[in-house]
Amino acid sequence: MSAPDFFEVSYAINPWMEPARWRPDDAALRRQAHTGWDALRACYEGLGAVVETMPPATGLPDMVFTANAAVVVDRRVLLARFRHPERQGEEAHGRVLFERLQARGLVDSVHALPPGVCLEGAGDVVVDAQRGICWMGHGPRSDLGARAALQELARRPVLALELVDPRFYHLDTCLCLLSGGELLAVPQAFSAQGWRQLQDIAGTQLVEVPQDDALQLAANAVCIGRDVVMGYCSAELRERLAERGYRACVVPLDAFRRAGGGARCLTLTLGAA
Numbered sequence: 602m603s604a605p606d607f608f609e610v611s612y613a614i615n616p617w618m619e620p621a622r623w624r625p626d627d628a629a630l631r632r633q634a635h636t637g638w639d640a641l642r643a644c645y646e647g648l649g650a651v652v653e654t655m656p657p658a659t660g661l662p663d664m665v666f667t668a669n670a671a672v673v674v675d676r677r678v679l680l681a682r683f684r685h686p687e688r689q690g691e692e693a694h695g696r697v698l699f700e701r702l703q704a705r706g707l708v709d710s711v712h713a714l715p716p717g718v719c720l721e722g723a724g725d726v727v728v729d730a731q732r733g734i735c736w737m738g739h740g741p742r743s744d745l746g747a748r749a750a751l752q753e754l755a756r757r758p759v760l761a762l763e764l765v766d767p768r769f770y771h772l773d774t775c776l777c778l779l780s781g782g783e784l785l786a787v788p789q790a791f792s793a794q795g796w797r798q799l800q801d802i803a804g805t806q807l808v809e810v811p812q813d814d815a816l817q818l819a820a821n822a823v824c825i826g827r828d829v830v831m832g833y834c835s836a837e838l839r840e841r842l843a844e845r846g847y848r849a850c851v852v853p854l855d856a857f858r859r860a861g862g863g864a865r866c867l868t869l870t871l872g873a874a
């Protein structure tokens with residue numbers, strides 16, 4: 602995780618971001634962001650997770666969304682390349698961080714993407730260990746051309762899902778893997794072909810996220826054991842989760858939603874989870 606010291610909405614690279622609506626409430630929203638981030642960290646630690654942090658940097662407000670820094674599969678790190686110039690300054694910080702984690706023995710190797718292709722880290726990759734595959738979202742941010750590099754790093758097939766709704770611009774805004782193999786998914790985010798592929802492969806383990814929740818970025822969640830940490834959960838979604846044996850842990854992340862992010866975006870999983 603990376604603390605929200607410099608977090609704000611000062612540019613718009615997705616439909617959630619409205620700098621003109623952030624500015625008048627800047628001070629209160631910054632406080633809210635800190636409260637939410639502290640609560641998220643405390644929630645993870647309460648569930649037994651160990652949290653490493655990446656120092657935030659001025660001028661890089663979205664660096665708080667560490668999911669985008671890289672994707673880590675079996676302790677192998679593939680560093681991100683960002684689509685938008687606003688975030689490209691994060692890449693050098695990501696490299697330094699992962700080299701440090703490697704020196705500390707927390708990851709085994711650090712890899713770069715081939716030139717010219719974008720892949721925004723775990724924001725567009727769901728590592729599905731039980732099925733022995735990775736799901737990769739492409740379109741708004743990540744290029745289909747990054748698939749081969751991901752497949753090589755991950756040493757398992759990568760299934761590409763085209764993202765067609767600009768509100769769900771990263772895969773982790775519309776697909777969340779739970780610990781038992783269920784996939785929470787937002788149907789309208791995917792192309793017809795992608796949705797069919799999810800249905801074919803996940804079958805009854807595909808759980809549709811209600812519209813209300815989708816629009817609060819509830820699918821941007823982190824599952825630890827039977828707990829699903831998220832910024833929002835309607836009664837209906839809570840029930841769908843409970844039926845399958847999961848508890849929703851709701852943390853107040855509204856300030857981050859104004860940048861298009863939730864619990865998952867604020868978190869990069871390094872090891873098993």
Ligand code: ARG
Nearest residue numbers: 615666668724771860862866
């Ligand atoms: N404002 C950020 C962006 O548009 C939000 C990133 C959210 N991260 C994620 N993994 N979905 O890039």
